[in-house]
Amino acid sequence: MTAANGKNKTRPPRVPMPERPASERVRDFDEVPLGYTADQARVEAGRCLLCKKPQCITGCPVGIDIPGFVKLIVEGKFEEAADRILLVNALPAVCGRVCPQETQCEIKCVLGKKGKPVAIGNLERFVADWKREHGGSPPPPVPEPSGKRIAIVGSGPAGLTCAGELIGSGHAVTVFEALHKTGGVLVYGIPEFRLPKRIVQDEVNRLAARGVEIVTDAVIGKLDTVDELLDEYDAVFIGVGAGAPMFLNIPGENLVGVYSANEYLTRTNLMRAYDREHADTPIMRSQRVAVVGGGNVAMDSARTALRLGAEVVYIVYRRSRVEMPARAAEIHHAEQEGIRFNLLTNPTRILGNDAHWVVGMECLRMELGEPDESGRRRPVPIAGSEFVIDVDTAIIAIGNRPNPIVPQTTPDLRTTAWGTIVADEATGRTMKERVWAGGDIVTGAATVISAMGAGQAAARNIDAYLRSPEPREWKVDS
Ligand SMILES: Cc1cc2nc3c(=O)[nH]c(=O)nc-3n(C[C@H](O)[C@H](O)[C@H](O)COP(=O)(O)OP(=O)(O)OC[C@H]3O[C@@H](n4cnc5c(N)ncnc54)[C@H](O)[C@@H]3O)c2cc1C
Numbered sequence: 001m002t003a004a005n006g007k008n009k010t011r012p013p014r015v016p017m018p019e020r021p022a023s024e025r026v027r028d029f030d031e032v033p034l035g036y037t038a039d040q041a042r043v044e045a046g047r048c049l050l051c052k053k054p055q056c057i058t059g060c061p062v063g064i065d066i067p068g069f070v071k072l073i074v075e076g077k078f079e080e081a082a083d084r085i086l087l088v089n090a091l092p093a094v095c096g097r098v099c100p101q102e103t104q105c106e107i108k109c110v111l112g113k114k115g116k117p118v119a120i121g122n123l124e125r126f127v128a129d130w131k132r133e134h135g136g137s138p139p140p141p142v143p144e145p146s147g148k149r150i151a152i153v154g155s156g157p158a159g160l161t162c163a164g165e166l167i168g169s170g171h172a173v174t175v176f177e178a179l180h181k182t183g184g185v186l187v188y189g190i191p192e193f194r195l196p197k198r199i200v201q202d203e204v205n206r207l208a209a210r211g212v213e214i215v216t217d218a219v220i221g222k223l224d225t226v227d228e229l230l231d232e233y234d235a236v237f238i239g240v241g242a243g244a245p246m247f248l249n250i251p252g253e254n255l256v257g258v259y260s261a262n263e264y265l266t267r268t269n270l271m272r273a274y275d276r277e278h279a280d281t282p283i284m285r286s287q288r289v290a291v292v293g294g295g296n297v298a299m300d301s302a303r304t305a306l307r308l309g310a311e312v313v314y315i316v317y318r319r320s321r322v323e324m325p326a327r328a329a330e331i332h333h334a335e336q337e338g339i340r341f342n343l344l345t346n347p348t349r350i351l352g353n354d355a356h357w358v359v360g361m362e363c364l365r366m367e368l369g370e371p372d373e374s375g376r377r378r379p380v381p382i383a384g385s386e387f388v389i390d391v392d393t394a395i396i397a398i399g400n401r402p403n404p405i406v407p408q409t410t411p412d413l414r415t416t417a418w419g420t421i422v423a424d425e426a427t428g429r430t431m432k433e434r435v436w437a438g439g440d441i442v443t444g445a446a447t448v449i450s451a452m453g454a455g456q457a458a459a460r461n462i463d464a465y466l467r468s469p470e471p472r473e474w475k476v477d478s
C-alpha cells in the first residue's frame with residue numbers, strides 16, 4: 001500500500017487538531033479548535049491511501065469525493081480541494097466543524113482498522129477556511145434560468161443545501177426563514193465556541209451571491225401558508241426542523257431558573273446574551289447549574305453556562321457514559337473544562353424557595369437494566385437513592401420535537417404521531433403534490449449532515465420533477 005505523500009508503508013500518526021487550553025477558553029466564547037496549518041494539513045492528507053474503492057465515501061451522506069479532495073491537499077491545491085467538496089456540499093466549513101465524522105466517513109476509513117482513520121473532518125475544515133481566508137474564486141456561474149420558482153421554508157442546513165442545489169440547476173429560489181437570521185440551529189443553537197456565526201454567514205452569503213433570495217422574519221403558516229406559496233411557486237421544500245423543546249414533566253419545571261436548552265442557547269447565541277457590552281438580552285447569571293441530558297445540546301448548554309460565569313456545572317444523565325449520544329470530542333472538551341458528570345442519575349423534582357426560584361434538584365440514582373426499544377440498556381431507578389444537588393439553575397436538554405406550525409397549517413400533509421412530516425426517504429416527496437420535506441422535520445432531531453443529505457436528495461428530485469415533460473403522480477407509498 002502506498003500513502004498519498006510517498007511510497008513508505010509506515011504512515012505518520014494522525015495529526016491532532018490544535019486547540020486552545022481549557023484554562024484559557026472557559027471564560028470566553030472564542031472557538032476552541034484552532035484548525036490545521038497548511039503543513040499539518042498536508043501531512044495528515046498524506047496518510048490517505050487514496051483507495052480505489054474508498055469506503056469513506058459510503059459513510060458520507062452527501063457523497064463527497066474524499067480521496068479526490070485529500071489528494072489535492074497533498075498537492076498543495078487547497079482551493080481546488082475546497083471546490084471539489086463544494087460540488088456536493090454547500091457548507092464545508094460548517095461540516096468540517098460539527099459533523100460527527102467519527103461515526104460517518106471516518107468510521108469507514110480503512111486506516112481505522114489498525115490505527116486512526118484519516119482526519120477527514122479536520123481536512124474539510126482546513127480547505128474551507130483556506131478558501132474563505134484567501135478570497136477564493138467567485139462562485140460558479142448559474143446555468144440558464146429554467147423559468148421555475150421554488151420556495152424553501154426554513155434556512156437550516158436542509159433548506160440551505162436544497163437552495164444551493166436548486167440554484168445550481170438554474171431554478172429561481174426563495175428561502176423563507178422565521179427568525180431574523182439564517183442558518184437554523186447553526187446560528188441559534190450551536191454556540192460560537194464550536195461554530196463561529198461569521199462562518200455560517202459566509203456560507204449563506206455564498207448562496208446569496210449565486211442568486212438565492214432570502215426572506216427573514218417570515219413565519220410560513222402565519223405570514224403565508226404552504227398552499228399560498230404553491231399559488232406562486234412551482235414547488236415547495238419544507239425544512240423547518242425540530243426546534244420545539246421537550247420537558248421532563250416533573251414537579252418544579254415552572255420555577256424561575258428553569259430553561260429549555262433551546263431558550264438558553266437561543267438567548268446566548270442568537271440574541272448574544274454573552275456579549276454584555278453590546279446586547280441587552282437578559283439571562284440568569286447562574287452560579288450552580290444542572291443540565292439534564294447527554295447529547296450535543298446538553299454539552300453545549302453546560303459549556304455555555306460555564307462561559308457565562310457559573311462556578312459549578314453538572315451534567316445529569318440517566319444512563320452511563322457509553323450511552324451518551326453527544327460526540328466523543330464534545331464530551332472530552334466538557335470534561336477538560338471542568339463540567340461535572342452525574343451519570344446514572346435522573347431528576348425527580350426541581351426544588352424552589354418561597355419566591356419560586358430554583359434552589360436544588362432532587363435526583364435518583366439509576367442502574368442499567370436490559371436493552372430497551374432503542375437498543376440501549378434501560379435505566380432502572382435504585383429505590384431509596386434520592387439525593388439533592390444544590391443548584392440555582394436547571395437546563396432541560398432532553399430533546400426536541402418537530403416545529404408544528406407548518407404541518408398544522410398545511411392540509412393533505414401527512415404527519416406521524418410524533419409530529420414529523422411523512423416523506424419518502426430517498427426523494428423527500430411528501431403526500432402533497434409539489435411539496436417536498438427533509439431534515440429534522442422528517443427524521444426528528446438528527447444531524448447537520450443528514451439534514452443536508454435530505455436537502456440535496458429533495459433538490460435533485462424537485463429538479464427531475466420540474467424538468468419532466470409530464471409531471472407524474474409521484475406519491476409516497478402509504
Ligand atoms: C444545540 C444543538 C447542537 C447540535 N450539535 C450538532 C452537532 O454538533 N453536529 C450535528 O451534526 N448536529 C448537531 N445538532 C443537530 C443539527 O443542528 C440539526 O439536526 C440540524 O440543524 C437540522 O437541520 P434542519 O435544516 O432540518 O433544521 P434547523 O437547523 O432546525 O432549521 C430549521 C429552520 O426553519 C425555521 N423555521 C421553523 N419554522 C418555520 C416556519 N414556520 N416558517 C419559516 N421558517 C421556519 C427555523 O427558524 C430554523 O431556522 C445540534 C442541535 C442543537 C439544537
Ligand code: SF4
Nearest residue numbers: 048049051056109110
Ligand atoms: S478510506 Fe481512508 S484511506 Fe481510503 S480513501 Fe478514504 S480516507 Fe483515504
